[in-house]
Amino acid sequence: MSGLVEKISNLVVGEQKPQIDPKDEVFVGSIDQGTTSSRFLIFDKNGEPVAVHQEEFSQIYPNPGWHEHDPEEIVKSVENCIEGAIKQFEKDGHSRESIKSIGITNQRETTVCWDNKTGQALYNAIVWTDTRAAALARELKGRPNSDKTDVCGLPISTYPSVTKLIWMLRNVDKVKQAYEAGNLAFGTIDAWLIYKLNGVAEKNVFVSDPTNASRTMFMDIRTLKYSDEMLDFFSFEFDMRKIHMPEIVRSADPESFGKLSSGPLKGWPIMGCLGDQSAALVGQKGFDPGSAKNTYGTGCFLLYNVGEKPVISKHGLLATVAYNFDGKPVYALEGSIAVAGSGVKFLMHNLGFEQQSHKISELAETVKDNGGLVFVTAFSGLFAPYWIDDAHGTMFGITHHTERGHIARATLEAVCFQTKAILDAMEKDSGHKLTELKVDGGMSNSALCMQTQADLVGIPIIRPKMRETTALGAAIAAGFASGVWKTFDELKEVNTAGQTTFEPKMQEKESARMFQRWEKAVKMSKGWVASEESGEEAKEAQESIKKDEEEAEASKL
Structure with a gap:
């Protein structure tokens, strides 16, 4: 931070x-x-x-x-x-x-x-x-x-x-x-x-x-x-x-x-x-139907503007409100990924890989590919488009060849694979293929991660120079209400200078092979959580709450 x-x-x-x-x-x-x-x-x-x-x-x-x-x-x-x-x-x-x-x-x-x-x-x-x-x-x-x-x-x-x-x-x-x-x-x-x-x-x-x-x-x-x-x-x-x-x-x-x-x-x-993801869409000036953004924060959230009528997904996405400035709501399809930047923090804090987040990207660059390793970062289950509550984080393909760099690279790729799955679902729901994807959030600072994303989805990835788009979106909402800005046209040139575009470089056949392996790993990650909480676990939860409340009361005395 x-x-x-x-x-x-x-x-x-x-x-x-x-x-x-x-x-x-x-x-x-x-x-x-x-x-x-x-x-x-x-x-x-x-x-x-x-x-x-x-x-x-x-x-x-x-x-x-x-x-x-x-x-x-x-x-x-x-x-x-x-x-x-x-x-x-x-x-x-x-x-x-x-x-x-x-x-x-x-x-x-x-x-x-x-x-x-x-x-x-x-x-x-x-x-x-x-x-x-x-x-x-x-x-x-x-x-x-x-x-x-x-x-x-x-x-x-x-x-x-x-x-x-x-x-x-x-x-x-x-x-x-x-x-x-x-x-x-x-x-x-x-x-x-x-x-x-x-x-x-x-x-x-x-x-x-x-x-x-x-x-x-x-x-x-x-x-x-x-x-x-x-x-x-x-x-x-x-x-x-x-x-x-x-x-x-x-x-x-x-x-x-x-x-x-x-x-x-x-x-x-x-x-x-x-809400933060709607704010990022506004901050990226995603005011037209068909525009989309992906925020790589603690989690990862892809929003696709669908206009003034909600689209109810048949492929595992969420229907949400993009914004409502003048009484006419604008809607979005959303794909939510539970673990993005928090996966990088997991490597840092839990496994002691590096002290700074950008070093994880540098570590990933020390190897030419993932070495056959796939990391399904299902620390909180899997969100869109899978919605698998009983998955836990699992690594597949570990061999004597596996290095820390492979794990770092597989952690970044996990976010890119899930984004690819969401974009595929959005294409099915909307009937249109995106021509570009705007990005922001901490992980978008990694050029390796963004290039990998472009390779997997096969469209340009556009990263603005000033990536505080979530906070900018909230400012735009307040600015419209207070008369600082009056029309969307006034915002056309805001935050456009110095943007970076990542063009796809990988052969489509190779990206398809990588994604197929990811989908296989997702299927294998299911079922790690018990189908229902046992009575003993429920009792432990109650005791934990009671202990916390007793300690809180004692601290007031």
């Missing part, structure tokens, strides 16, 4: 720009709340970041397959980032009064439960990668008429927020008690952040935008309202209508998101909100 900040800082200070009268300056702030860190960036009208501050926060893994965040630590990290970026911004001679509005982009399915009377979180946030609800997902799939993708756009799995919420209702006493008292509030990270940044129950700004609400399974993908059919389906144990859920509002709105209640930007309006 530190390398990323350094690159942005160099971009900020490395080029001399003509002096502008402060009263003529126009900027937009962007809160970028990700899976491993929070950031605050300030963009000028040309879409260039002029200040940034980043802060990592704790990753909590209480049990195998579990992944949690401290909701209060997330809020604090965002507040610290705003303060740090404003210090840099003013040190460089800018005025905070020139910041017209603030946008928010966030990790999406990550789920928070809190007491709507006190504003206190009732349990750690359960992160989108978490697989503890695998048995619950199988249980839900076994119920009559369980395929609701035509209504909400998502299949039942551990991925959407609903399975995480039901798990907490079943297993966390504080959540159950708040539900019984009628005080249980549920939301994704955007709703939690907006609620807290506005001053909690005092202002009670409790909203979410459609790009986030569409990830819960509660929202009707067409009406952008909570679906009675979905609420009824999930009310077999708990009445979902008794849970406080955020109001769904447009992604760009001058009033709905409230104002910051504290810090150096106290009183500044929040005017935009987009």
Whole structure:
């Protein structure tokens, strides 16, 4: 992460720009709340970041397959980032009064439960990668008429927020008690952040935008309202209508998101909100049907703009909302890969390969190919287009010839293979083959990874010079609401200079052979997780929660 900040800082200070009268300056702030860190960036009208501050926060893994965040630590990290970026911004001679509005982009399915009377979180946030609800997902799939993708756009799995919420209702006493008292509030990270940044129950700004609400399974993908059919389906144990859920509002709105209640930007309006992958599509200016982007972050997410009507996939993809700026929603097909950059971190932190992420790419370049090794990085099962909950990470083809470089290369290739599978599914669903793919995110810094991607998919890969497209997307949403930009045409030239294009170089026959081997490995990776959680494992989970709650109470004394 530190390398990323350094690159942005160099971009900020490395080029001399003509002096502008402060009263003529126009900027937009962007809160970028990700899976491993929070950031605050300030963009000028040309879409260039002029200040940034980043802060990592704790990753909590209480049990195998579990992944949690401290909701209060997330809020604090965002507040610290705003303060740090404003210090840099003013040190460089800018005025905070020139910041017209603030946008928010966030990790999406990550789920928070809190007491709507006190504003206190009732349990750690359960992160989108978490697989503890695998048995619950199988249980839900076994119920009559369980395929609701035509209504909400998502299949039942551990991925959407609903399975995480039901798990907490079943297993966390504080959540159950708040539900019984009628005080249980549920939301994704955007709703939690907006609620807290506005001053909690005092202002009670409790909203979410459609790009986030569409990830819960509660929202009707067409009406952008909570679906009675979905609420009824999930009310077999708990009445979902008794849970406080955020109001769904447009992604760009001058009033709905409230104002910051504290810090150096106290009183500044929040005017935009987009889930991170929709924000990246907006930041890549994917406003026309047929345009697509792939973000190589902690996970990997490919979005394909399908226009003003949702396309319900028949090939394992998700239907989601791309954005809703003016009351006319634009939709996308999405392919989600659970492990991308987190696979690189696995090699670094768990296997001790290197100290810096770019060194993994350099290590991969020490060998000419993967040496016959295939690494199915199914640490959280496999997402689109496979949706295999019972897979675990598996390596195939290990021999005496296998080196660390082969493992590094196979880790990068795993992301490229899954992207190829998603693009094939998108072509089948849409009836059109993409002519190019825009990319961003940390792994897109690897030229080897991007060249491999171009070789496997057989189309050019376009990488912009300034790759903070997710944060830029949130800034664009807020900028539209505050009048910084008025039309998409004004953004045509934003972030186009200095882009890199990776053209396919591999013979189609060779890329097909590699992909065939990958598909064989995927089939062989199935079934590593038990078909249902045993009573002993459930008991251990309950004891782990109880122990955490007792320790939390003791720390307050």
